[in-house]
Amino acid sequence: MKTYFLIGNPNTGKSTLFNALTGMNQKIANYPGVTVEKKEGFLLHGREKIKLIDLPGTYSLIPGSIDEEIAVTSLSTEDPSHGVICIADATNLQQNLFLTTQIIDAGLPVILIINMIDEAEKQNLTINRDLLSQELGIPIFFTSAQKKHGISTVKNFLTTDELKAPKPLLPRFGVAPRITSALNEIATLLSQEIGPSAQQAHALRILSRDDELADYKLPLRSRLIAKRTALQQQLSHEGVLWNGCDSNVRHQWIDGICRKTCAQPKTLHHRWQDKIDDVATHKWWGPTIFIAIMGILFQALFRWSEYPMAAIEAMLSWMSQNATAILPPGPIASLIADGAIPGVGAVFLFIPQIAFLFFMISLLEDTGYMSRAAFVMDRFMGKFGLPGKAFIPLISSFACAIPGIMATRTIESRRDRIVTMMIAPLMSCSARLPVYTLLIAACIPAITFGGFIGLQGLIMWGLYTLGIVSAITVAFILKRTLLSTPSLPSFIEFPPYRLPQLSLVLKKTYERVKLFIINAGTIIFALSIILWFLTTYPRGDGIESSFAGYLGKIIEPLIAPLGFDWKIGVGLIASFAAREVFVSTMAIIYKLGDAGTSDSLMQALKHDAAFTPMVAISLLVFYVLACQCMSTVAVVKRETNTWRWPIFMVGYMTSLAYIAAFVVYQGGRMFGW
Amino acid sequence: MELTSLSHLRPGDKGTVQTINGTGLFFTRLRTLGLCENSHVELLREAPFGGPLQIQLSGKNSIAVPRQEAGHILLRRV
Numbered sequence: 001m002k003t004y005f006l007i008g009n010p011n012t013g014k015s016t017l018f019n020a021l022t023g024m025n026q027k028i029a030n031y032p033g034v035t036v037e038k039k040e041g042f043l044l045h046g047r048e049k050i051k052l053i054d055l056p057g058t059y060s061l062i063p064g065s066i067d068e069e070i071a072v073t074s075l076s077t078e079d080p081s082h083g084v085i086c087i088a089d090a091t092n093l094q095q096n097l098f099l100t101t102q103i104i105d106a107g108l109p110v111i112l113i114i115n116m117i118d119e120a121e122k123q124n125l126t127i128n129r130d131l132l133s134q135e136l137g138i139p140i141f142f143t144s145a146q147k148k149h150g151i152s153t154v155k156n157f158l159t160t161d162e163l164k165a166p167k168p169l170l171p172r173f174g175v176a177p178r179i180t181s182a183l184n185e186i187a188t189l190l191s192q193e194i195g196p197s198a199q200q201a202h203a204l205r206i207l208s209r210d211d212e213l214a215d216y217k218l219p220l221r222s223r224l225i226a227k228r229t230a231l232q233q234q235l236s237h238e239g240v241l242w243n244g245c246d247s248n249v250r251h252q253w254i255d256g257i258c259r260k261t262c263a264q265p266k267t268l269h270h271r272w273q274d275k276i277d278d279v280a281t282h283k284w285w286g287p288t289i290f291i292a293i294m295g296i297l298f299q300a301l302f303r304w305s306e307y308p309m310a311a312i313e314a315m316l317s318w319m320s321q322n323a324t325a326i327l328p329p330g331p332i333a334s335l336i337a338d339g340a341i342p343g344v345g346a347v348f349l350f351i352p353q354i355a356f357l358f359f360m361i362s363l364l365e366d367t368g369y370m371s372r373a374a375f376v377m378d379r380f381m382g383k384f385g386l387p388g389k390a391f392i393p394l395i396s397s398f399a400c401a402i403p404g405i406m407a408t409r410t411i412e413s414r415r416d417r418i419v420t421m422m423i424a425p426l427m428s429c430s431a432r433l434p435v436y437t438l439l440i441a442a443c444i445p446a447i448t449f450g451g452f453i454g455l456q457g458l459i460m461w462g463l464y465t466l467g468i469v470s471a472i473t474v475a476f477i478l479k480r481t482l483l484s485t486p487s488l489p490s491f492i493e494f495p496p497y498r499l500p501q502l503s504l505v506l507k508k509t510y511e512r513v514k515l516f517i518i519n520a521g522t523i524i525f526a527l528s529i530i531l532w533f534l535t536t537y538p539r540g541d542g543i544e545s546s547f548a549g550y551l552g553k554i555i556e557p558l559i560a561p562l563g564f565d566w567k568i569g570v571g572l573i574a575s576f577a578a579r580e581v582f583v584s585t586m587a588i589i590y591k592l593g594d595a596g597t598s599d600s601l602m603q604a605l606k607h608d609a610a611f612t613p614m615v616a617i618s619l620l621v622f623y624v625l626a627c628q629c630m631s632t633v634a635v636v637k638r639e640t641n642t643w644r645w646p647i648f649m650v651g652y653m654t655s656l657a658y659i660a661a662f663v664v665y666q667g668g669r670m671f672g673w
Numbered sequence: 674m675e676l677t678s679l680s681h682l683r684p685g686d687k688g689t690v691q692t693i694n695g696t697g698l699f700f701t702r703l704r705t706l707g708l709c710e711n712s713h714v715e716l717l718r719e720a721p722f723g724g725p726l727q728i729q730l731s732g733k734n735s736i737a738v739p740r741q742e743a744g745h746i747l748l749r750r751v
Contacts, residue, residue, distance in 0.1 A: 013715075059705050060702075062702070062705060064701075064702040092733035094707075095733065098705060207702050209698070210701070211698040241710075243693070243701075244693070244704040244710070247705050248704070248710060249705075251712070277717070284719055377719060378720050386708065408747060474723050488698070489697075489738075491734060492736075492737040493734070493736055494727060494734075496733070496737060
């Protein structure tokens with residue numbers, strides 16, 4: 001089957017084009033080792049079927065982030081011999097042609113799709129397609145993917161024609177002779193790995209760079225670096241400018257081509273966009289708007305998702321009751337009603353919140369606002385040694401650390417990225433909420449100060465604040481100790497404001513929810529079954545004589561200084577894998593069976609003398625700080641590609657939780673509380 | 674005429690890039706985005722509290738660069 005690769009700058013409508021070409025015939029997986037989504041789709045046209053691979057957006061073949069690195073290495077490790085589809089934004093053609101000419105010089109067959117042609121027409125931009133096609137030596141198509149214009153012509157072409165590799169453009173750039181001789185020296189090193197047609201282009205890119213060339217494999221990389229450094233020193237000595245020898249000549253050449261083929265009016269950027277930016281990034285209005293938007297996001301997360309969550313809860317408890325009623329009593333009925341259904345429930349209960357969060361984040365991303373938020377927050381985050389971009393993953397972590405950690409991939413510096421991952425689970429995620437709600441409602445008296453500030457609400461606010469303050473402190477310490485080298489500078493892109501497409505936003509939301517169900521769901525479900533087993537067997541007088549009760553009693557001396565008894569011990573053991581399991585475990589311990597009705601559990605805790613307000617606060621502090629989430633650990637392992645960081649995370653968070661709970665409980669006792 | 678660094682521009686000021694003194698991947702990437710010798714830039718905005726600088730590159734791309742790195746970019750005012 002023919003396979004084409006789709007590549008282009010960010011914000012060119014690449015996803016929209018990919019959807020328009022493939023329809024619903026897509027599958028999304030992850031690239032091995034990283035959580036960059038690998039999107040594959042099939043283009044069906046008549047009897048023909050061809051495969052399309054959507055690469056992450058990139059500005060050039062010199063990668064600057066993980067996303068870009070994957071786009072670039074995919075072109076060299078997979079087989080792009082059938083062809084590359086390059087997509088460009090018609091309203092920003094000159095910049096977009098940079099990548100196109102690099103791909104032409106890489107010796108790959110390529111077609112260029114100039115998208116958003118309707119917007120260009122609105123701005124009175126004209127492009128002489130035939131002349132441009134002749135100059136670049138590749139077929140060019142005009143599309144407006146959002147309106148589905150020009151798609152069928154592209155489909156026709158892709159399914160019927162065979163693409164040929166165009167002539168490289170590099171010889172026409174007029175590279176200085178001194179540089180050319182240096183390029184030949186680098187090219188000889190490449191002759192083993194790279195085909196003759198692409199060697200010069202590779203050499204030009206290598207000579208223009210002074211970084212570690214992470215996109216080349218060892219041992220070639222070290223030989224290239226040695227050669228390159230020697231050549232650069234020599235050139236500098238002779239007074240020849242080598243940095244940017246790729247980008248400068250390329251931009252210059254493209255500039256000439258665009259003068260010939262494009263006509264554009266003088267003013268380029270939109271006035272209304274500037275007006276919005278003036279407000280959105282204003283010294284005072286900027287942060288105000290940002291905080292207001294985050295407020296709405298939280299409202300959506302906690303208030304609006306209450307109703308679907310309540311519905312799911314009711315449905316699960318109905319299912320549980322019916323399973324007990326229908327099935328003959330015995331281990332099977334117990335497994336289904338007390339193990340499987342609450343297990344599935346623990347997964348499904350969080351779907352409304354995760355869906356809401358991703359819907360809002362995708363919406364904000366697609367409007368272009370997110371980068372303005374990063375810009376406004378940059379200085380604030382910089383105080384803790386983190387880039388402005390880290391704000392978004394951290395905010396996401398209030399719903400769930402898993403998507404938050406996945407969202408760190410936009411941070412270029414690996415060290416900053418790891419720091420962000422390490423502190424993300426300290427943000428109080430939605431899985432902690434059931435624990436917070438239960439313990440506060442059951443153990444904290446409903447006192448009101450001054451008529452309107454409730455103690456219960458105050459404690460809830462305190463728990464969120466504790467998480468945030470701890471995260472900031474840990475980031476501060478990590479940046480000065482383990483991850484201390486100066487972080488790499490990075491820039492923030494400002495995509496133009498656009499009206500988001502609901503279908504794309506919904507699709508993204510759906511994909512992320514699916515990923516959560518698969519990633520976290522399987523682990524939580526499996527653990528629920530194990531827990532059911534531990535709490536049910538050996539059969540006898542309830543949980544106290546079960547395996548779980550036994551384990552709880554073993555750890556009791558260890559947790560007694562925190563004010564916890566063996567019952568809480570069982571809850572902690574159960575929560576090690578997923579903290580929300582605490583509630584259902586307590587329900588089982590108090591022989592309530594049904595995990596759905598938290599009201600009865602609240603009553604049971606209220607009447608248990610062991611649950612004093614001090615114990616509850618100590619336990620709450622523990623839950624704020626402890627890393628009780630196997631899925632988070634698994635995601636960190638996959639993102640960092642090592643066990644070192646997930647183990648470090650579990651270690652420091654557990655110690656922090658233990659120490660903090662100890663201090664709170666013992667301190668409280670000293671005051672006689 | 675004297676050269677000024679990008680970090681000394683005020684919002685609305687424009688210039689032509691003369692020299693880029695920085696090294697590393699960051700500056701290589703800026704170059705691919707068109708911020709190279711002889712290109713035009715305009716300082717659009719400064720982030721609150723001494724944060725990064727938003728600049729308009731020739732073409733439609735607009736990016737924000739840290740103040741410190743902006744200091745390595747020398748230009749001639751237009």
